[in-house]
Amino acid sequence: MERNRWWPVVGCGLVVFMATLDTSIVAVALPAVERALGVRTAAAQWAVLGYLVPLVALSLPAGRWLDRTGPRAALVLATGGFTLSSLAAGLAPGLGALVAARVVQGAFAAVLFALVPAVTVRAVRPELAGRASALVMTLGPLGAVSGPVLGGLIVQAWGWPWIFYINVPAGLVVIAIALASLDRDALARPDRAFAAEALLLAAAATALLLALSLSASRGPAWLALALAAVPPLAGWWRTRTSAPFRRLARFRPAAAPVAAIMLNALVISLVEFLAPFYLQRVLHLSPVDAAATILAMPAAVVAAGPVGGLLGDRWGTARTAAAGAAVTTAGVLLLVPAGGDLGWRLAVVGAGTGLFAGPSFAMLMARAPSALQGTAGAAQSLARQLGFSLGPALATLAWAGTGYSVAGMRIAFGVAAVAGLAAVPLPWWAGRAPSLGSDTGGGVRERDALRSP
Numbered sequence: 233m234e235r236n237r238w239w240p241v242v243g244c245g246l247v248v249f250m251a252t253l254d255t256s257i258v259a260v261a262l263p264a265v266e267r268a269l270g271v272r273t274a275a276a277q278w279a280v281l282g283y284l285v286p287l288v289a290l291s292l293p294a295g296r297w298l299d300r301t302g303p304r305a306a307l308v309l310a311t312g313g314f315t316l317s318s319l320a321a322g323l324a325p326g327l328g329a330l331v332a333a334r335v336v337q338g339a340f341a342a343v344l345f346a347l348v349p350a351v352t353v354r355a356v357r358p359e360l361a362g363r364a365s366a367l368v369m370t371l372g373p374l375g376a377v378s379g380p381v382l383g384g385l386i387v388q389a390w391g392w393p394w395i396f397y398i399n400v401p402a403g404l405v406v407i408a409i410a411l412a413s414l415d416r417d418a419l420a421r422p423d424r425a426f427a428a429e430a431l432l433l434a435a436a437a438t439a440l441l442l443a444l445s446l447s448a449s450r451g452p453a454w455l456a457l458a459l460a461a462v463p464p465l466a467g468w469w470r471t472r473t474s475a476p477f478r479r480l481a482r483f484r485p486a487a488a489p490v491a492a493i494m495l496n497a498l499v500i501s502l503v504e505f506l507a508p509f510y511l512q513r514v515l516h517l518s519p520v521d522a523a524a525t526i527l528a529m530p531a532a533v534v535a536a537g538p539v540g541g542l543l544g545d546r547w548g549t550a551r552t553a554a555a556g557a558a559v560t561t562a563g564v565l566l567l568v569p570a571g572g573d574l575g576w577r578l579a580v581v582g583a584g585t586g587l588f589a590g591p592s593f594a595m596l597m598a599r600a601p602s603a604l605q606g607t608a609g610a611a612q613s614l615a616r617q618l619g620f621s622l623g624p625a626l627a628t629l630a631w632a633g634t635g636y637s638v639a640g641m642r643i644a645f646g647v648a649a650v651a652g653l654a655a656v657p658l659p660w661w662a663g664r665a666p667s668l669g670s671d672t673g674g675g676v677r678e679r680d681a682l683r684s685p
Contacts, residue, residue, distance in 0.1 A: 240355040241364045243409035244348040247311060249371035250402050251341040254283060254318075255620060256379030257386075257395050258334075264392040271327045277445065279327070282334035283341070284441055288617050289434035290342035293426050295610020296476050298343070299603060302417025303351050307410045309419065310347060313340035315403030322393035345613035350605045351414070353597040361598060362549055366541025366590025370533055378530045380508070381523050429473040435464035444625040476607040485599035486608055488662035489592050490615045492557060495655035496592070497619025498626070499560060500585050502648040503567065504529065505624040506631070507574060510641055515574075528575040529582035536586025544591035550663025553595060554656055556588025561652030567645045592659060599662070623648070 258265075258280050266276045298306060317337040324330035348368060356364045386394050443458035468474055481487050504526070511522035536556075543552040563580030593612065600608035627644040634640030 236356040236360060237413055238355070238364075239409050239413040240351055241367055243307075243406040243413075244352050244355075245368045245371045246402055247307075247314075247344050247406050248348055248368055249375040250399050251314065251344050252371070252375030253379050253382065254337065254341065254395075254399070255287070255617070256375070257383035258283065260380050260383030261387050261392040261395050264387050265327075265330070268392060269327050269330070275327055278331045279334055281438075281441055281445065282331040283338040284617070284621065285434060285437050286335055286338035287342050287345070288437040288441065288614060288621075290339050290430055291346055291610045291614040291617070292433065292477055292607070293422075293429045293473070294343045295346040295607040295613075296429075296473065297420065297422050297426065298346055298350065298606030298609070299476065300606075301420040303347060303354070304410055304414035304417050305419045306343065306347050307351060307414070308407055310340045310343040311403050311406045311410070314344060315400055315407075318396045318399035318403070322396035342610075342613070345616075346606055346610035349593065349597050349609035349612065353594070353605075358598070359545060361594045362544025362552070362591055363538070363541035365594035365597070366537045366544065366586075369589040369593040370537025370540075370586055374530050374533050378527075380504075381527060381530075384519075384523070425471070425473045429468060429471065432464045432468040432471075436461040436468070439464075441621060444621055476604055477611065480600065480604050480607050480611055483599075483601065485662045486596055486601075486604075486611075488658040489553070489596040489599075490608075490611045492553065492588075492655045492658035492662075493592055493596075493612050494615035494619040495651045495658075496557060496560065496585060496588055497616045498623045499564060499619075499648045499652045499655070500529075500581065501620045501623030502627045502644060502651075503564060503578070503581055503623075506627045506641055506644055507578060509631075510638075511574060514638055514641070525575045526578065529578040529585075532579040532582030533586040533589075536583040537590060540587035541590040541594075543587070544594055548663070549591040549595035549598070550659045552591040553588050553659035554663075556584050556586070556591065557652065557655040557659065558584070559587060560584030561649060561656060564645060564649045564652050568642055568649060595659065595662065 262276045262279065265279060266272065269276075314337055317333050317340060321330055321333035321337060324333055352364050352368050353361050383395055386398070439457055439461035443454045443461070446454045446457065469478075480490075507526055507529075508522050511517045511525055512519065517525065540552055540556055543555075560581055561584070563577055563582075563584055566577040566580060567574065596608055596612055597605065626647050630644035630647055631637075631640040634643065
């Protein structure tokens, strides 16, 4: 019987936490970056977009490449690149160098996010896939929601470069784990279509992310910019390189978990974005008290994550993921009336996310065709990043549309509740789909269900 290897799972969890943390932690440091480098806010914002654009654009090309390359070599390469670019970002003498380092960092993060699912599910036996997935994927939402708190503490104590320097020791640890615990393999060269595919998706990602970042300040003009993403996206969809993703999208047992993952990311990012404003502007809490209240959500994510993994292995990943989505939605519904104490309501949201994250991840990787494991990992990464980007944009639109009133905040929480409700039936729907395997415990890795593009 194949033995379980938990060190690669620990390394993957660390990678996911650091790469997700870097999507949110930099936003907190932007005022310090502006002062240190002498730039305006509009220009400094590219330190955030420079990371997100390649992260979104390269997820699917990276997944297609990972379907045919060695996981050990890819993990060492991507972690090394992410670590070195983090160091370069911290040492950047000006904004141009910082943005360039962030672009490289985002590119390697795209490979890491696509790679981690396959490494995780292959490291342990199928009956433990739920617990392994919970360990890794609980840290993703934790990195997202803890970014503002950790970023503020690090910038205040050591200065903004340290939000990048902290990646260096973590990256070295992951490389050591990969070299010591994974089987030796080799990298495959990206094919000729890789660059063209990446350029088309980068054009679409740039237009969409810029539109979302301008949604509150530019009125309806942001919609025109968002529409600019359609032509390159349509062009990519018609290429042969999109065939693996199209195959996956037609396969309901894999497509439904991906959609649920995106909706869950939208919900928690919307709540995480709006909660500090409500706590400070409506309840008049100090920044320290507001941060302490918000910590209830990541604390609940961490506490519920192992429970979700255990339930996924014993009760079934589909049912556990659906239950987690329902608990998350219940927590958001409690936020809609927005009473005096948000801490326990945020804890309910976090607990649901912890229950959902690991089982949904395990269900996707168990049910995705074996030849599309890299594409499945990339698809869930892309879905998660799109959800994290859409949440704050929708919150801002709802809030700004009412003149930044308390009623607008409640409408925004209502939008999150609707998204959460839409996510609840998706794991159950995926679990009911005809498949070549079963999901009675940790899930059984399935054979190829689709063989033609």
